[in-house]
Amino acid sequence: MRRDWKERLLSKGILVLDGAWGTEMIKRGLAPGECPELWNFNHPDDVRMIARAYKEAGADIILTNTFGGSRFKLKRSGISSNIKEINKKGVELSREVCGDSLVFASMGPTGEFLKPLGIVTEEEMVACFKEQVEGFVEGGADGVIIETMTDLDEVKCALKAVKENSNLPVAASMTFNRGKRGYATIMGITPEKAAVELEKTGADIVGSNCGSGAKDLTEIARIIRPAINLPLWIKPNAGVPLLREGKTVYPETPEEMARFIPDLIKAGVSMIGGCCGTTPEHIRLIAKEVHSYIDIAYKNLKTVIKFSNQSGLPG
Ligand SMILES: [Zn+2]
Numbered sequence: 001m002r003r004d005w006k007e008r009l010l011s012k013g014i015l016v017l018d019g020a021w022g023t024e025m026i027k028r029g030l031a032p033g034e035c036p037e038l039w040n041f042n043h044p045d046d047v048r049m050i051a052r053a054y055k056e057a058g059a060d061i062i063l064t065n066t067f068g069g070s071r072f073k074l075k076r077s078g079i080s081s082n083i084k085e086i087n088k089k090g091v092e093l094s095r096e097v098c099g100d101s102l103v104f105a106s107m108g109p110t111g112e113f114l115k116p117l118g119i120v121t122e123e124e125m126v127a128c129f130k131e132q133v134e135g136f137v138e139g140g141a142d143g144v145i146i147e148t149m150t151d152l153d154e155v156k157c158a159l160k161a162v163k164e165n166s167n168l169p170v171a172a173s174m175t176f177n178r179g180k181r182g183y184a185t186i187m188g189i190t191p192e193k194a195a196v197e198l199e200k201t202g203a204d205i206v207g208s209n210c211g212s213g214a215k216d217l218t219e220i221a222r223i224i225r226p227a228i229n230l231p232l233w234i235k236p237n238a239g240v241p242l243l244r245e246g247k248t249v250y251p252e253t254p255e256e257m258a259r260f261i262p263d264l265i266k267a268g269v270s271m272i273g274g275c276c277g278t279t280p281e282h283i284r285l286i287a288k289e290v291h292s293y294i295d296i297a298y299k300n301l302k303t304v305i306k307f308s309n310q311s312g313l314p315g
Pocket residue numbers: 209210211237275276
């Protein structure tokens with residue numbers, strides 16, 4: 001089967017995404033303050049095992065251990081060399097164990113703010129993401145996922161970097177929280193505004209991840225769906241995190257989370273996985289549940305106008 005996300009989505013109706021990486025790495029011994037991306041070299045077996053566990057759980061798209069792999073972010077861990085290699089290696093590790101699943105390389109926030117809020121210019125931000133993208137291409141990624149973003153202008157820089165430096169399809173996913181006036185990023189951007197802008201800027205897939213659990217992400221999906229003509233990507237956390245005995249705990253069990261799957265699919269989601277606190281067991285149950293709603297999923301694809309102009313949509 002060709003490693004093409006559109007073909008895969010058209011043939012399956014819905015794609016299952018992987019679950020959390022950060023919380024899985026913490027379980028395997030990642031210490032507070034330790035740089036996760038260095039595990040690509042220091043603990044490659046652990047990184048492969050996380051990817052393989054999601055593959056075996058039924059994920060069609062596996063991400064990579066490159067979320068914080070930008071120069072700006074790595075600098076905070078004292079790393080200023082081999083940026084491209086760190087990102088390339090992250091993609092290679094997922095590729096080695098993903099079988100026929102696709103690998104979407106993860107790109108998270110840089111931690112820096114654009115002018116005038118911060119000190120970074122747009123050109124500098126694009127150049128920072130470019131290094132990651134070059135590593136993704138060399139590592140053989142099938143796509144890029146820009147995720148957990150809260151600044152729309154930063155996502156646009158990341159999109160630009162992907163478009164200018166690769167032919168890879170790109171998903172853009174932002175994090176929203178519920179406030180008094182509805183959902184918005186911490187920068188005040190609503191899901192609707194974000195989705196429209198991201199489609200305009202050239203994203204192939206638009207979505208939301210992290211921030212809250214499946215219940216809130218279902219609401220966010222309902223807001224985004226009518227605003228765009230692209231497939232919708234959703235990765236909720238395993239519930240809203242609680243502090244128990246000084247530790248952050250994500251309370252939703254795989255069974256509890258899987259119960260939201262019908263609502264998410266009815267809300268028009270075409271790609272479903274998990275963010276913080278989700279495990280291979282969450283993804284296994286999500287994958288199982290998803291398969292009962294394939295008919296609705298195909299209907300969802302038909303509402304995605306641009307996308308369904310491609311030939312091959314069943315029915
Ligand atoms: Zn998360």
